[in-house]
Amino acid sequence: MTQTTQYQQPQRRMRLKFFDSILGKIAYTAWDTKEGGARLNECAKLKEQQYWSDEQINALQTAKFNSLITHAYNTSKWYKKVIDNIGISLGNPLSLDDxxxxxxxxxIDIREHTQDFISSKYNPETMPKAKTGGSTGVSLNLFFDEHCQKLRNGAQIFADSFSGWKPGIRIAAVWGNPPVAKTLKQRVRAFLLDRMIYLDTMDLNTNSMNSFVVRWRSFQPEMIFGHSHSIYIFAKFIIEQNIKDLRPKGIVATSMMLLDHEREIIETAFQCKVSNRYGCEEVGLIAVECEKHQGMHINTSHIILECLDENNQPVAPGNAGKLIITDLNNFGMPLIRYRVEDVGVLSAQKCSCGRSTPLLERLEGRVADFLKKPDGGQVAGVSLVERTLTKIPGIEQMQLVQEQLHEILINRVKGPEYTPNTDDQLIAEFREVFDASVNLIINDVEKIPQEKSGKYRFSICKI
Ligand SMILES: [Zn+2]
Structure with a gap:
């Protein structure tokens, strides 16, 4: 960097910041107001409700739950049958215990009976829709009514504000498949609202990352949004190249589990805390980490989150269980007690930030990420990967694939500290979990393959 650019940078940044805040506020408010103001209005409500007492939240959830159940009974074939079967009478108000x-x-229920889930009050042809990836083995078509979509946008804005995002802020996005604005309206919207530069995570290499650094220096983004592991790869590159001038004010990691050692590297590279976030296409925002980073605040105004064991009985806080979600917003396609196929742990603690919403302590991975032991036990593959990476030098990345009960393929990327001893340590580490009846195969690869969406999976059980 020359002296001139060093001198010019801060001035340019100040001008950009001033322009951003004015333009951002005007553009965002104008856009939302034109469409009824529901998004910013909901965001304001969520900001207030996060400090509500347990009784107030309970009352809000109970009211929304009753409207949802009545609506589902009257307009969704699937839930009419379910409600008739369990013998609930809708004459009297239900409590959350119901x-x-x-x-x-x-x-599988949704995939095989999609039409029966959709409310007869809405037209699936005109409702916003989404398709989930098939990485858990089941790909789904999902529908949302427009009001629900606006409430979800409101929750998104609310969650973004946890990590310093404001309307119009410049963003560095680290995603797979960057969207391309095609129509004039989309291009104007992209310029005014979603001002971003993209690093396409489907093609991460020295050239693409170098070029992203160049674009970063000219665009001066203030936040990073992206897949946890892709941000980590970029962060490692930044450290290796000794680049020290990329300084965002917030980092949002989402779409996959944020592993502890990846969080450390990202925070070192950018000198900025990472906010972890959990959500999915099916129900929107589930939980978001605040500035205290003590767990993720559950979006209790929009969803009811349960944590259940294999017999669908509640699991006590601090223990892992399957996450089950009731979406209190979506009247277009009601989802009541939907099993999202992730495993997580609820917390009994409140966050020290003063918000009263309960915490999701951590995610343990997808149900499909759990490896199977011959004795019937299950192993959180992602945790095993993380433990091994932190403990044994010489391994850069790892992915576990189990196609049969007695064999685990360890796809491994060697690190600079690799020695022949690394393999012995790696096998010894795995032997603490898997006995000698399980064949362990180390397979050296150049990189861990991505899924079509650009996400990574570090543990895949196919049995
Ligand atoms: Zn908090």
Missing amino acids: LARFPVTTK
């Missing part, structure tokens, strides 16, 4: 009487809704 939720436990509902069976769990699975992805």
Whole structure:
């Protein structure tokens, strides 16, 4: 960097910041107001509700739950049948305890009976829709009514504000498949609202990352949004190249589990804390980490989150269980006690930030990420990967694939500290979990393959 650019940078940044805040506020408010103001209005409500007492939240959830159940009974073939089967009478108001009487809704239920889930009050042809990836083995078509979508946008803005995002702020996005604005309206919107530069995570290499650094220096983004592991790869590159001038004010990691050692590297590279976030296409924002980073605050105004064991009984806080979600917003396609196929741990603690919403302590991975032991036990593959990477030098990355009970393929990327001893340590580490009846195969690869969406999976069980 020359002296001139060093001198010019801060001035340019100040001008950009001033322009951003004015333009951002005007553009965002104008856009939302034109469409009824529901997004910013909901965001304001969520900011207030996060400090509500447990009784107030309970009352809000109970009211929304009753409207949802009545609507689902009257307009969704699937839930009419479910409610008739469990014998709930809708004459009297339900309490949240009644939720436990509902069976769990699975992805297979939705895939095989999609039309029966959709409310007869809405037209699936005109409703916003999404398709989930098939990485858990089941790909789904999902529908949302427009009001629900606006509430979800409101929750998104609310969650973004936890990590310093404001309307119009410049963003560095680290995603797979960057969207390309095609129509004039989309291009104007992209310029005014989603001002971003993209690093396409489907093609991460020295050239693409170098070029991203160049674009970063000219665009001066203030936040990073992206897949946890892709941000980590970029962060490692930044450290290796000794680049020290990329200084965002906030980092949002989402779409996959944020591993502790990846968080450390990212925070070192950018000298900025990472906010972890958990959500999915099916129900929107589930939980978001605040500035205290003591767990993720559950979006209790929009969803009811339960944590259940294999017999669908509640698991005590601090223990892992399957996450089950009731979406209180979506009247277009009601989802009651939907099993999202992730495993997580609820917390009994409140966050020290003063917000009263309960915490999701951590995610343990997808149900499909759990490896199977011959004795019937299960192993959180992602945790095993993380433990091994932190403990044994010489391994850069790792992915576990189990195609049969007695064999685990360890796809491994060697690190600079690799010695022949690394393999012995790696096998010894795995032997603490898997006995000698399980064949362990180390397979050296150049990089861990991505899924079509650009996400990574570090543990895949196919049995
Ligand atoms: Zn907090």
